[in-house]
Amino acid sequence: xxxxxxxxxxxxxxxxxxxxxxxxxxxxxxxxxxxxxxxxxxxxxxxxxxxxxxxxxxxxxxxxxxxxxxxxxxxxxxxxxxxxxxxxxxxxxxxxxxxxxxxxxxxxxxxxxxxxxxxxxxxxxxxxxxxxxxxxxxxxxxxxxxxxxxxxxxxxxxxxxxxxxxxxxxxxxxxxxxxxxxxxxxxxxxxxxxxxxxxxxxxxxxxxxxxxxxxxxxxxxxxxxxxxxxxxxxxxxxxxxxxxxxxxxxxxxxxxxxxxxxxxxxxxxxxxxxxxxxxxxxxxxxxxxxxxxxxxxxxxxxxxx
Amino acid sequence: xxxxxxxxxxxxxxxxxxxxxxxxxxxxxxxxxxxxxxxxxxxxxxxxxxxxxxxxxxxxxxxxxxxxxxxxxxxxxxxxxxxxxxxxxxxxxxxxxxxxxxxxxxxxxxxxxxxxxxxxxxxxxxxxxxxxxxxxxxxxxxxxxxxxxxxxxxxxxxxxxxxxxxxxxxxxxxxxxxxxxxxxxxxxxxxxxxxxxxxxxxxxxxxxxxxxxxxxxxxxxxxxxxxxxxxxxxxxxxxxxxxxxxxxxxxxxxxxxxxxxxxxxxxxxxxxxxxxxxxxxxxxxxxxxxxxxxxxxxxxxxxxxxxxxxxxxxxxxxxxxxxxxxxxxxxxxxxxx
Numbered sequence: 001x002x003x004x005x006x007x008x009x010x011x012x013x014x015x016x017x018x019x020x021x022x023x024x025x026x027x028x029x030x031x032x033x034x035x036x037x038x039x040x041x042x043x044x045x046x047x048x049x050x051x052x053x054x055x056x057x058x059x060x061x062x063x064x065x066x067x068x069x070x071x072x073x074x075x076x077x078x079x080x081x082x083x084x085x086x087x088x089x090x091x092x093x094x095x096x097x098x099x100x101x102x103x104x105x106x107x108x109x110x111x112x113x114x115x116x117x118x119x120x121x122x123x124x125x126x127x128x129x130x131x132x133x134x135x136x137x138x139x140x141x142x143x144x145x146x147x148x149x150x151x152x153x154x155x156x157x158x159x160x161x162x163x164x165x166x167x168x169x170x171x172x173x174x175x176x177x178x179x180x181x182x183x184x185x186x187x188x189x190x191x192x193x194x195x196x197x198x199x200x201x202x203x204x205x206x207x208x209x210x211x212x213x214x215x216x217x218x219x220x221x222x223x224x225x226x227x228x229x230x231x232x233x234x235x236x237x238x239x240x241x242x243x244x245x246x247x248x249x250x251x252x253x254x255x256x257x258x259x260x261x262x263x264x265x266x267x268x269x270x271x272x273x274x275x276x277x278x279x280x281x282x283x284x285x286x287x288x289x290x291x292x293x294x295x296x297x298x299x300x301x302x303x304x305x
Numbered sequence: 306x307x308x309x310x311x312x313x314x315x316x317x318x319x320x321x322x323x324x325x326x327x328x329x330x331x332x333x334x335x336x337x338x339x340x341x342x343x344x345x346x347x348x349x350x351x352x353x354x355x356x357x358x359x360x361x362x363x364x365x366x367x368x369x370x371x372x373x374x375x376x377x378x379x380x381x382x383x384x385x386x387x388x389x390x391x392x393x394x395x396x397x398x399x400x401x402x403x404x405x406x407x408x409x410x411x412x413x414x415x416x417x418x419x420x421x422x423x424x425x426x427x428x429x430x431x432x433x434x435x436x437x438x439x440x441x442x443x444x445x446x447x448x449x450x451x452x453x454x455x456x457x458x459x460x461x462x463x464x465x466x467x468x469x470x471x472x473x474x475x476x477x478x479x480x481x482x483x484x485x486x487x488x489x490x491x492x493x494x495x496x497x498x499x500x501x502x503x504x505x506x507x508x509x510x511x512x513x514x515x516x517x518x519x520x521x522x523x524x525x526x527x528x529x530x531x532x533x534x535x536x537x538x539x540x541x542x543x544x545x546x547x548x549x550x551x552x553x554x555x556x557x558x559x560x561x562x563x564x565x566x567x568x569x570x571x572x573x574x575x576x577x578x579x580x581x582x583x584x585x586x587x588x589x590x591x592x593x594x595x596x597x598x599x600x601x602x603x604x605x606x607x608x609x610x611x612x613x614x615x616x617x618x619x620x621x622x623x624x625x626x627x628x629x630x631x632x633x634x635x636x637x638x639x640x641x642x
Contacts, residue, residue, distance in 0.1 A: 177425050178399040184633060204482065
């Protein structure tokens with residue numbers, strides 16, 4: 001009886017520790033699955049798949065159901081050939097949005113959620129998107145902190161006198177502060193990593209610069225995530241809390257983690273649609289980025305068949 | 306009596322459950338625990354070194370670390386030649402200032418006053434302080450504001466007399482617009498300056514080059530090619546070698562290279578790689594010039610640790626610390642004594 005009591009207490013302790021996994025599995029927006037991660041060895045996916053990564057400023061300046069996507073990265077992963085491609089889509093890309101009309105592609109998420117963003121990307125880039133991952137500001141910060149920070153090589157000083165001070169919902173979301181991310185290899189926590197990938201004011205490349213930095217950060221996150229095992233999922237899952245949404249459920253994370261080590265910087269092809277693929281201009285009274293589809297589509301179809 | 310035993314067992318069971326919960330967390334954390342430097346010992350190195358972690362400066366001597374400042378935004382210390390003083394940056398949210406400190410961490414004088422009331426953009430940064438070899442001039446980074454665009458914040462290198470009572474700073478370098486600026490001044494004994502200049506080409510690629518300027522305000526000359534992506538130069542005490550971190554244009558690698566330098570002709574030899582396969586940052590030479598200390602993670606994604614390598618290959622890489630979280634933007638200060 002006493003032994004049974006101790007076993008029960010131990011199981012209770014383990015259960016409390018793994019509670020976030022149970023909660024995440026239950027609350028997941030997973031299509032067709034809410035299962036817990038399998039604890040037996042897994043086989044990674046073998047077929048190529050395409051994921052649309054979406055990032056939004058979701059501070060109190062914006063209505064929760066009216067968010068734009070400041071970051072859109074189309075990612076193609078081929079487990080067989082061990083090749084991957086990341087294609088950053090400029091947030092101001094001026095495109096026809098299904099059922100809406102012409103607009104910046106960043107507004108597609110506002111109009112139709114993740115499916116709206118997927119539809120806009122699929123119809124314009126002529127690709128098929130299998131899954132999506134959406135992340136908010138605090139989601140990214142928490143994710144990186146839960147991973148223990150990330151290492152990035154800051155290519156040049158990132159200086160910004162008007163960086164939004166909007167992570168804390170209690171403050172004025174229109175307030176701002178100064179950012180100086182100094183160059184060189186460095187270890188960044190979530191807040192500083194977000195500064196690195198979100199700042200754009202002080203760089204001649206503007207949004208293109210942060211697109212490149214966002215891809216760089218993704219590689220760093222991937223490097224950290226490749227060390228994850230099932231025991232890490234409880235703390236990682238607690239970072240989600242609605243700040244990360246995905247069609248990929250926890251049950252499919254383990255197979256994906258199992259192939260993460262197959263990919264490193266050398267076999268991940270990175271594309272940012274800088275000029276001449278795009279050109280800056282004005283449309284409907286807004287500063288926008290015009291696509292040159294004659295150049296973009298052949299490039300896209302090389303890696304996104 | 307029975308009741309008391311039962312209650313004790315219930316308490317013991319609850320404590321066991323709590324222990325299991327915490328053990329699960331500790332096991333998950335694995336080797337990711339970061340210690341403060343003064344909690345660990347390390348293989349001794351000759352001389353004295355200063356490193357930064359968590360906004361505090363630590364002295365490393367005889368294999369142990371001593372905290373010399375509070376954890377209060379301190380970074381980038383540098384030695385003042387000829388006396389027992391350091392210059393260091395104290396960084397706050399919107400500004401940073403330079404201070405002279407005793408080697409024990411006591412503030413001697415505040416050299417800059419960059420904090421301003423009012424809007425954030427009215428503040429300034431000062432980074433990378435470095436004294437000239439004779440200690441008479443202090444070089445540092447500062448952000449002069451553009452009169453035309455508030456969004457332009459590029460660091461430029463300034464020089465001022467190291468006497469804090471004197472006035473008058475001289476802008477030495479003029480950075481390329483919207484690149485982030487010129488950084489990392491390394492004064493030469495003969496009066497010139499080595500630093501890092503950034504440029505962004507027409508295809509939006511960033512290049513960092515080791516740059517040399519003989520006098521303030523001149524355009525200077527590149528010591529390394531743009532495609533090498535070299536940064537963070539360190540000069541050997543006899544000025545015959547320059548160690549630097551080169552990326553080859555990638556933002557995923559950072560190797561330690563070393564090249565011969567001729568201070569009379571101001572020319573740099575071809576860089577040779579001392580350390581590759583690590584994310585190297587902030588190299589410095591030992592006082593005798595035979596060893597280079599640098600910062601790099603021990604494991605991919607890990608925090609930055611202290612390493613050493615022989616300055617004349619083949620490299621004899623040595624891991625000095627394993628469980629610290631050193632500030633990789635603050636090069637170690639390595640002095641004799």
